[in-house]
Amino acid sequence: MLKDTGETILTDKRIRIGVQTKGLLEEDLSAEKKNEKRTRVKLTKRPFQMIRNAGFDCVDFNLDAFLKNNDVYAGKVGGFFEKSTQEILAYFEKYKQYLDECGLVCSQMHAPYPVEIEGKKKQNTFMKSEVIPKCFAVAQYLGIPYMVIHSSKLRDGKNGSVEGEIAANLDYYETLIPFIKTHGVKVCLENLYGGSSAGIIEGPCSDPYEALSYIETLNERAGEECFCFCLDSGHLNLVKRKFKDYTAVLGKHIRILHIHDNDGVGDIHQLPFTFRGTKGEGYGVDWDEYIEALRSIDFSGTLSFETYPVMSSFPEELHPAVLRTICETGEYLAQRITE
Amino acid sequence: MEFGLQYNIHVTKNEIRESGLKILGAEYRELPFAGSAPVIRIGCFELEAALLEGALDELHMSGVKYLVIETIGLREAFEAERLKRILVKHAPILQEKEIGVCIENGYVVERERVYRGVLSDGGTLARFVDELNEKSGTEIFRAAFNVGCAELLLLRVSEHARALGKRTKVIYISENDGRDDLRQFPFTFTFLKGAPLVNWYRFTGYYMRENPDVFCIGDIKGTFAACPKELGRTYLNLFAAICNEWEYHSKTPERLADRSRKLILFGAGEMLFYYMKEWGKQYPPAFAVDNNSALWGKKVHGVKVESPEKILEIPEEERNVVICNLQYLEEIKSQLEGMGVNAERYRRDYFDR
Incomplete structure (x- = not known):
């Protein structure tokens, strides 16, 4: 039986501050193929220490950095996840050691995505039968209570429809119930968007009622709470929805967060508060509304920042200062949410 | 500025x-x-x-x-x-x-x-x-x-x-x-x-x-x-x-222009090539050092490459060591600190034309 909250590690009620590992723990193993040259930087304790020194308690462990979504779309799904589960767990021994030594906890994990692309049957099978089961094993090994697995975007395909997408996603998520129960890792759905670089349109779980329907249906099928929700601030901003409308519907199902900001046009995962002007113009996230919404559901999980592009846009030498900025922003949000 | x-x-x-x-x-x-x-x-x-x-x-x-x-x-x-x-x-x-x-x-x-x-x-x-x-x-x-x-x-x-x-x-x-x-x-x-x-x-x-x-x-x-x-x-x-x-x-141009000290670049990789392209004629290094022993004694991009230990042969007040490698910047900084060598860093992104 899973614990009610899914929190296996964080026992006190203090809101924690976290940041994703992507962009910080640079290990590009995503397309580890014989003839493909990729930068592979040796993992050291330094980035873990840098995260800790900035004041963070937690990390969002990006297993999707080991199989990037660009590679999945390009059909390159081999490499890292072709290793056996034992080999993969052995690989993460150092991670576990460094996390422990630095006093960092993994509050959540992000699995590679998408698990299903229309017309790529062999690849989809590999994603579902190899990649995702191994993610559960890694999550359990690292003591991670929640894993985000994106719903597949099937509504815009040749034979796509919203109903068909939901049915296919429900069928897939249902197959995860034994893994969830065996490994003690709950799966979080996330509000996504659709479209392309040419324009954004609502996508899976953009609508809070659709998200609620997923979670209630799946938990009913599981007979206990196996599925929860990850609220992504930037994605919600892109589809012009209000946080309070979302929290009012999803309520306590919202267990984890992806916090980031954008210009209302691109999913650029940037620093909060940097997209509005002196008179409130601009299309960035309305952070006051965000705070109110989380306060309304008495949110007490981890304020986890999904801001990896910041690590590319700012010079490396400034990463400690940037991380400190993100962490202080988290501390401010935590204070406002709990006051 | x-x-x-x-x-x-x-x-x-x-x-x-x-x-x-x-x-x-x-x-x-x-x-x-x-x-x-x-x-x-x-x-x-x-x-x-x-x-x-x-x-x-x-x-x-x-x-x-x-x-x-x-x-x-x-x-x-x-x-x-x-x-x-x-x-x-x-x-x-x-x-x-x-x-x-x-x-x-x-x-x-x-x-x-x-x-x-x-x-x-x-x-x-x-x-x-x-x-x-x-x-x-x-x-x-x-x-x-x-x-x-x-x-x-x-x-x-x-x-x-x-x-x-x-x-x-x-x-x-x-x-x-x-x-x-x-x-x-x-x-x-x-x-x-x-x-x-x-x-x-x-x-x-x-x-x-x-x-x-x-x-x-x-x-x-x-x-x-x-x-x-x-x-x-x-x-x-x-x-x-x-x-x-x-x-x-x-202050990079000012640092490189210090002709009272020998300019030593740490790193004989890609950034050395770009350094030489932009500054080689104006401020040529006395030599470069690199941890890759296969390069010692050879010339790379027209610069003689030596072992990092060679830095210590130049008295402290006579050397101007500049790290010319971003990928292993922290590791090189630690290495030089361990050797008691002060070093500056060069970032090509600002100066490549």
Whole structure:
């Protein structure tokens, strides 16, 4: 039986501050193929220490950095996840050691995505039968209570429809119930968007009622709470929805967060508060509304920042200062949410 | 290059001071609150009235060195000509009071959309500045380059900066979403995956190398207006870190030019190639060192490569060690610290052309 909250590690009620590992723990193993040259930087304790020194308690462990979504779309799904589960767990021994030594906890994990692309049957099978089961094993090994697995975007395909997408996603998520129960890792759905670089349109779980329907249906099928929700601030901003409308519907199902900001046009995962002007113009996230919404559901999980592009846009030498900025922003949000 | 902040009412002067930032600029109407700032900006449509009311005396008494003329809203050629006449007329008194005048690139807004104005392009602004100096018979007129205004018009900032060349005396740093002049923080407006819309390395690097005698002013009041008061210090500290970083790299040419010491580059990889391409003739290294023993004794990109231990053969006061490798920067820094060797770092992004 899973614990009610899914929190296996964080026992006190203090809101924690976290940041994703992507962009910080640079290990590009995503397309580890014989003839493909990729930068592979040796993992050291330094980035873990840098995260800790900035004041963070937690990390969002990006297993999707080991199989990037660009590679999945390009059909390159081999490499890292072709290793056996034992080999993969052995690989993460150092991670576990460094996390422990630095006093960092993994509050959540992000699995590679998408698990299903229309017309790529062999690849989809590999994603579902190899990649995702191994993610559960890694999550359990690292003591991670929640894993985000994106719903597949099937509504815009040749034979796509919203109903068909939901049915296919429900069928897939249902197959995860034994893994969830065996490994003690709950799966979080996330509000996504659709479209392309040419324009954004609502996508899976953009609508809070659709998200609620997923979670209630799946938990009913599981007979206990196996599925929860990850609220992504930037994605919600892109589809012009209000946080309070979302929290009012999803309520306590919202267990984890992806916090980031954008210009209302691109999913650029940037620093909060940097997209509005002196008179409130601009299309960035309305952070006051965000705070109110989380306060309304008495949110007490981890304020986890999904801001990896910041690590590319700012010079490396400034990463400690940037991380400190993100962490202080988290501390401010935590204070406002709990006051 | 001198780095600092444009005064804004959303953070206190004390908070700015505590962050280590200097107030280098202020708007004319904020002059009484800003304290001393060497660069004051005034709108082109406010200028005439302010001059009539004795603005130049006030600026002179406040120790202002440069008056920046903001040209937002300047849409017609006749308006630019009128501005020119006013400035030429006041040139003698400006010269007497030792106040330089910098004309800033701007934009116009029509039906809530942004368009180019008559002084938005670097080339046009350069000609305007030259004509002012020519007609006034002085050299008091310079340019101010506002990155945010250029970004709003989707200009390639580095190219317009080059068009202005050494005419530029003031750079205003800010970013926006291409729709509103948000006066926001640099580095956050990006393409997907984090590539910045403004290539800050190329832009600041141009001034570091070609025109270091400029004031570089963070005009980011949008950040302080948008973020809660409690986070004002946080963003001040981040901007101060950026300024420190830029200031450090702006001294690269000076560091390389130190001929009293032997220049030793740590790293014989790709960055050595780019170093030699940009600086090899001007500031050739005595030798390079690298941890790859296969390179020891060989020449790479025309530079003899030695073991890192070779550094210790040069007395401390006679060596100028510069790390020329970003990928293993931290590891090399630790290695050199362990050897008791002080080193600077070189970042090619600022200087590659």
